[in-house]
Structures are given as C-alpha cells and as structure tokens.
Amino acid sequence: MTALLEVRDLRVSFGSVAAVRGASLDVRKGETHCLVGESGCGKSVTALAVMGLLARGAVRTAGRLAFDGADIAGLSEKAMSRLRGDRMAMIFQEPMTSLNPAYTVGSQMAEVLQRHRGASKAAALDRAAELLARVKITSPGMRLGQYPHQLSGGLRQRVMIAMALMCEPELLIADEPTTALDVTVQAQILRLLLDLQRDLGLAMLLITHDLGVVARIAHRVSVMYAGEVVESATATALFGRPTHPYTRGLLDCVPVPGKVKQGERLGSIPGVVPRMTAAFAGCGFRERCAQADAGCATAAPLREADGDHAYRCRLPADWRGDAVPAS
Numbered sequence: 001m002t003a004l005l006e007v008r009d010l011r012v013s014f015g016s017v018a019a020v021r022g023a024s025l026d027v028r029k030g031e032t033h034c035l036v037g038e039s040g041c042g043k044s045v046t047a048l049a050v051m052g053l054l055a056r057g058a059v060r061t062a063g064r065l066a067f068d069g070a071d072i073a074g075l076s077e078k079a080m081s082r083l084r085g086d087r088m089a090m091i092f093q094e095p096m097t098s099l100n101p102a103y104t105v106g107s108q109m110a111e112v113l114q115r116h117r118g119a120s121k122a123a124a125l126d127r128a129a130e131l132l133a134r135v136k137i138t139s140p141g142m143r144l145g146q147y148p149h150q151l152s153g154g155l156r157q158r159v160m161i162a163m164a165l166m167c168e169p170e171l172l173i174a175d176e177p178t179t180a181l182d183v184t185v186q187a188q189i190l191r192l193l194l195d196l197q198r199d200l201g202l203a204m205l206l207i208t209h210d211l212g213v214v215a216r217i218a219h220r221v222s223v224m225y226a227g228e229v230v231e232s233a234t235a236t237a238l239f240g241r242p243t244h245p246y247t248r249g250l251l252d253c254v255p256v257p258g259k260v261k262q263g264e265r266l267g268s269i270p271g272v273v274p275r276m277t278a279a280f281a282g283c284g285f286r287e288r289c290a291q292a293d294a295g296c297a298t299a300a301p302l303r304e305a306d307g308d309h310a311y312r313c314r315l316p317a318d319w320r321g322d323a324v325p326a327s
Helices: 043-051 077-083 105-117 121-134 140-144 153-164 183-200 211-217 235-240 245-252
Strands: 003-014 017-028 032-036 058-061 064-067 088-091 171-175 203-208 220-225 228-234 302-306 309-312
Touching: 003 043, 003 203, 017 032, 017 043, 017 203, 017 220, 032 043, 032 211, 043 088, 043 171, 043 203, 088 153, 105 121, 105 140, 105 153, 121 140, 121 153, 153 183, 183 203, 183 211, 203 211, 211 235, 220 235, 220 245, 228 235, 228 245
Parallel strands: 017 228, 032 203, 032 220, 088 171, 171 203
Antiparallel strands: 003 017, 003 058, 003 064, 220 228, 228 309, 302 309
C-alpha cells in the first residue's frame, strides 16, 4: 500500500530541549495509523511539525517529510498554507481554543471552502450544513448561526471534524480528539471518525494515549517514547507480540476484564520520562527498564521483529523477562 505521508528522522527542538528525536513513520492511503504514548512523549509536536504549525523558535529538521510523494519540508509558509486545510487537515485537542469565539460556526466553516476552492459564500454554507448533518449534528442550519460558546464540548468537536472535511482532505490528523469529553461522547466521536474514515477512504493519523482506542480502530500503530518511535507494527502484531520493553509495560498497565481481580494492584512502569536534550544518547527508556545494562547508554539500534514490525532496542525479538541485551 502506498504511503501518503512519509516521515523519516524527524527532529524538533525548543532551545536545548529535544522534543522529537529522529521519529519515523508512514501513513498509508486509506488506513488509520495510531501514534500512541504517554503525555509529553512528543506525539502532538510530531503532528504540528508535519502540519507546519510549530511555535516560533522551534527548529525542525527531517531526513524526509513528504506528502503524496512531494517534499513538504522545504515548502514556504504560503505554499504550506495552501496545502493545510485542503489536502491535509487537522483536528486539535481542545475545540474551544481552536474555534474563533468572535465568529459564527457557519462563517468559520465557509471560509475554508472559499479560501481553498474559491467557492461562493452560499455554496460554502450549503456544504457546511451538509457536513454538519453528516457528523450527526441536528438542525445544522440553526447551528451555522451559532457561536462556539453556545455549543457543548461534543458538538464543538463535531464542528471541528466537519470543518476539517470541508475540502475533502486525503489525510486527517486527529490529535487526542476526545480530550475533556465524557466517556459516552468519547465513544460517539471515535465511532464517527471511524465511520468517516471508512466511508471517505481517508488516511488518518490518530494521536492518543488510550490503548483501548488503538485496539478498536487502528490498522497500524507507532509507539512513541521520549521523542522517538520505539516500536511500529500492524495493530494485530503489536498487541499479539509486543517487543519493546516500553510497549510491554504499557500493555501490562491495561486492566483486563475477568483477569484483574478486585483489590489487586494495577500494572505500572516505575520512574519518570527523562529530560531530553540534544546531547542525550542511547535508549531513552533505559532508566525505567528492568532489562537495561551499560550498553543501553550508548546504543538503541532499530531492529526488525518480523516483516513489517520494527522496534528500537538491543534486546532480541524473542526476549523474555530474564533476557540479557544483545551486544
């Protein structure tokens, strides 16, 4: 399957802090690729780097950053802004801060189609109403005249999804799209995204820390830790044969109905994420890993577990709990 988005050796730094350290991943046409990891590991920064939306002062480099085969790392801001919102779109964590409180929902949605496709305002508003109905917002004509503060959190997120689809993008990046929503609304939003991805044939990069979500909707998964992608595989392979110690630790932390007894301690990963600097070398997980030895301070090679399954670790793919890292 052809890769629509190619990211190779992506690095992002903010002064002396290395937020992303050589991350690589592909998002293929028509697939849902989940980027998973704990808070602060660099997931959102990776998405913002791809979209060209990093804060002022950030430094981005990449071995390759391409969309549909064309390099986007060297695009001017003007050229990137033509692409962003048109062929590639993004849904942000908090819709209340992403929507402009001074403009109606309709005017903000219509602007997207008017700017990128030169549509008339009437045509753009018709398209906006159509998409609001598609994301299951009732009375779409009335909602177009409302302001963001007049909508609930779930409705605002649906508006953001509809806005992202205005120009029928090929790639949709969803950054923690269910943050701050209650459990019922989270499930509705995730189901909506899954249905839209299937119906429209979108390539979707979904950023999350929820492995339950990943298990339900992902075709492929990239696990991120301390600014690096430490394991990448199909969802079936990752859940069936997790290889990196961090991935195994994450899965051990997920309570399994019927297996976790009442009163029993839940799994956890000891320690904290280290502060990443440009001078940091070796495996970022070594201080929290029971399998680490002195060699992990200098090397964290990229290995293949099998076929399309890669991980960044000195351990062999078939290691067990008492394994010793390979030299």
